[in-house]
Each structure stands twice: as C-alpha cells, then as structure tokens.
Amino acid sequence: MDFLSKKARAIAPYTAGEQPRDRKYIKLNTNENPYPPSRAAAEALRVFHEDDLRRYPSPDADGLREAIARAHGVKPENVFCGNGSDEVLALSFPAFFDGDGAGACFADITYSFYEVFARFFGIPQVIVPLRADFTLDLSAMRAARCRGYYIANPNAPTGVGIGRAQMEQFIASVPDRLVILDEAYMDFFGESCVPLTARYENVLVVRTFSKSYALAGIRCGYAVGNAALIAGLRCMKDCFNSYPVDAVAQAVCCAAVADKPYYDGVIARVVAERERLRAALCSRGFTVPESRANFLFAGRAKVSARAIYEGLKEAGVLVRHWNRPVICDFVRITVGTREQDEALLAALDRILADHSA
Numbered sequence: 110m111d112f113l114s115k116k117a118r119a120i121a122p123y124t125a126g127e128q129p130r131d132r133k134y135i136k137l138n139t140n141e142n143p144y145p146p147s148r149a150a151a152e153a154l155r156v157f158h159e160d161d162l163r164r165y166p167s168p169d170a171d172g173l174r175e176a177i178a179r180a181h182g183v184k185p186e187n188v189f190c191g192n193g194s195d196e197v198l199a200l201s202f203p204a205f206f207d208g209d210g211a212g213a214c215f216a217d218i219t220y221s222f223y224e225v226f227a228r229f230f231g232i233p234q235v236i237v238p239l240r241a242d243f244t245l246d247l248s249a250m251r252a253a254r255c256r257g258y259y260i261a262n263p264n265a266p267t268g269v270g271i272g273r274a275q276m277e278q279f280i281a282s283v284p285d286r287l288v289i290l291d292e293a294y295m296d297f298f299g300e301s302c303v304p305l306t307a308r309y310e311n312v313l314v315v316r317t318f319s320k321s322y323a324l325a326g327i328r329c330g331y332a333v334g335n336a337a338l339i340a341g342l343r344c345m346k347d348c349f350n351s352y353p354v355d356a357v358a359q360a361v362c363c364a365a366v367a368d369k370p371y372y373d374g375v376i377a378r379v380v381a382e383r384e385r386l387r388a389a390l391c392s393r394g395f396t397v398p399e400s401r402a403n404f405l406f407a408g409r410a411k412v413s414a415r416a417i418y419e420g421l422k423e424a425g426v427l428v429r430h431w432n433r434p435v436i437c438d439f440v441r442i443t444v445g446t447r448e449q450d451e452a453l454l455a456a457l458d459r460i461l462a463d464h465s466a
C-alpha cells in the first residue's frame with residue numbers, strides 16, 4: 110500500500126545546503142554568519158527559566174513583535190513572526206494568492222523556495238528571466254500579468270541588490286499588486302524598504318534572524334507590512350500552528366534586536382571582508398557580480414564550477430553549487446572570517462594550479 114497523497118508523491122521539495130557531520134568543514138555554503146550572536150542574546154539564553162518551558166509561549170510572539178516594531182519604528186500590529194522567514198514566506202502564498210487567480214511573479218534565478226511554495230499551494234507562477242548581467246528585469250516584471258511579486262533583495266544566489274529609490278519606483282508603479290520583498294540579506298546592503306511599508310499598502314517586507322543576526326539555529330523570521338496584510342498572515346498561521354515561535358526563540362531574538370551596536374560591528378566586518386574576498390577572487394580570474402549580501406557568486410572560465418565545488422569539498426571547504434542552466438557555471442561562497450577565506454583561497458589556488466598543469 111502506498112499511503113502517500115498524490116501531492117506527497119509528486120512534489121520535488123526544496124533542497125537546503127548540506128550540513129554534513131562526517132568531518133569538520135569550513136562551512137561557506139549556507140550563508141551563516143561567521144561571528145557569534147550578541148552577548149545579550151547569549152545572556153537571554155543563559156537566564157532563560159525552565160518554568161517558562163512548561164507553559165505555551167505567546168501565540169503571536171507579542172514581546173518580540175514589540176521589540177522588532179521598536180527597532181524599525183513601526184507598530185506591533187505591523188509585525189508578524191514565524192518559525193524562520195521560510196515559514197513566513199510559505200504562509201504568504203495562501204494568504205495573498207489563489208489557485209485560480211493571476212499568479213505569483215518572480216525571477217528565474219532567485220530563492221528557489223518560492224517555486225516550491227507556489228507548487229505546494231497550487232499557485233500559478235509567472236517566471237521572468239534575469240538580464241544577462243544578473244540584474245532583475247523590473248520592466249518585464251511590471252509588464253507581466255500577475256497578482257503579486259516575490260523579490261529577494263539582495264537576490265540569492267547572485268548577491269545583486271536594488272536600491273531603495275528604484276524599488277520604490279517599482280512599488281509605486283504597481284499599486285494594485287502586492288510586492289513581497291525578501292530582505293534576508295538586507296542588513297549587508299542597508300537599503301531596506303521597511304520604511305516604505307507605512308506609505309504603500311502593497312509592500313510586505315520579510316526578514317530573518319538567520320543571517321545578519323547569527324541566529325540560524327533559533328529559527329525565527331518576521332514580516333513588516335500594513336495591519337491588513339499582517340492579519341492575513343496571522344489567519345494562515347492559526348490554521349497551521351498557533352505557536353510557531355517558541356519561548357526560547359522569543360527571548361533570544363528580543364535581546365538580539367535590541368543590541369544594534371554589536372550587530373552594526375558584525376555587519377561592517379562581513380561587508381569589509383566581502384570586498385576583500387571579491388577582489389581576491391577577481392584577481393584569480395573569477396567573474397564575480399558585485400554583491401550586496403554576505404556571499405559571492407563566482408564563476409571562472411576553463412574550470413567547471415562543479416570541479417571547483419568538488420575540489421574545495423575534498424580540501425574541507427564547503428561552498429554551494431547548483432546543476433541548473435544559467436547558474437551551473439558559478440559557485441556561491443559565503444563570506445567567512447578572514448582566516449576561513451584565506452583557507453578557501455589557498456585551496457582554490459591548488460585547484461587552479463592542478464587544472465592548468
């Protein structure tokens with residue numbers, strides 16, 4: 110007997126970057142932060158009282174929503190929290206799109222979870238190819254027939270970013286369509302559209318604690334938008350899971366958002382190291398689009414990206430490679446500490462020397 114549904118048998122799920130346990134790797138494959146979370150967040154974890162595990166947490170993460178609202182200068186009613194921004198994005202599909210309506214529009218090369226969610230929820234997809242230089246074709250997206258958009262800004266896995274002014278122009282030009290901005294990497298760019306959520310009812314910004322906050326293990330993400338959009342997300346959440354953000358995550362993330370000075374320092378270090386690593390890759394003959402995120406997308410003529418991925422893995426350095434048209438000639442490299450990146454470059458030099466021998 111096959112007890113699985115047709116959906117479970119047919120759907121191809123998202124594949125997350127590998128988290129191997131077989132040996133100790135320099136992990137530059139899932140865009141984790143190489144620096145630790147803030148001391149305030151660690152302290153919140155240390156003083157967390159076990160009696161708070163006995164009871165259910167606040168279903169809507171009220172304290173955390175207040176802390177996030179304060180940090181962004183919005184109201185708690187403008188914030189929705191979920192179990193990672195992946196969950197927030199997942200809930201947004203049934204909240205804002207219908208199976209029999211105009212679809213969700215996104216780029217061919219972007220966060221591949223959008224496509225999985227659209228298929229899972231039966232939402233039509235309108236795919237717009239990136240331009241040859243990996244920039245988003247906003248005029249083609251504007252011309253597409255759709256109900257709304259998913260735009261990762263900066264984009265994954267290319268790292269290419271769109272400034273706030275250009276994004277505002279786009280948002281203003283499609284007032285009857287919802288623009289969902291996935292700002293997972295925005296802290297490394299500093300052009301967030303969160304301030305636009307007060308002025309445009311058609312913007313929802315989704316963010317995460319996993320990258321700039323160095324809290325990927327805690328699983329927490331959030332959305333900022335007008336109260337009607339937030340109510341739509343809450344309605345979907347309450348159909349799946351009343352308590353997606355656990356008590357520990359609420360306490361730790363509250364402390365983290367309040368520690369802006371620490372995170373400003375971490376972000377500045379990652380950005381400086383990103384520029385240093387990009388220059389080092391370019392000087393080795395790699396093509397690397399300018400990145401606004403905490404990773405670089407690098408390809409090199411004459412050496413296949415697959416061979417680079419495999420050679421690095423053998424050398425104990427993990428990066429990410431996709432066997433997909435357009436992007437199969439590139440690897441995505443998370444910016445690590447200076448020491449980690451030096452080890453990566455040394456391993457790359459050995460691989461390149463082997464290939465030219």
Ligand SMILES: *Cc1c(COP(=O)(O)O)cnc(C)c1O
Binds near residue numbers: 192265316330
């Ligand atoms: C990492 C990432 C996310 C997911 O973040 P979580 O909060 O860890 O679920 C969402 N969008 C993009 C583009 C990402 O790279």
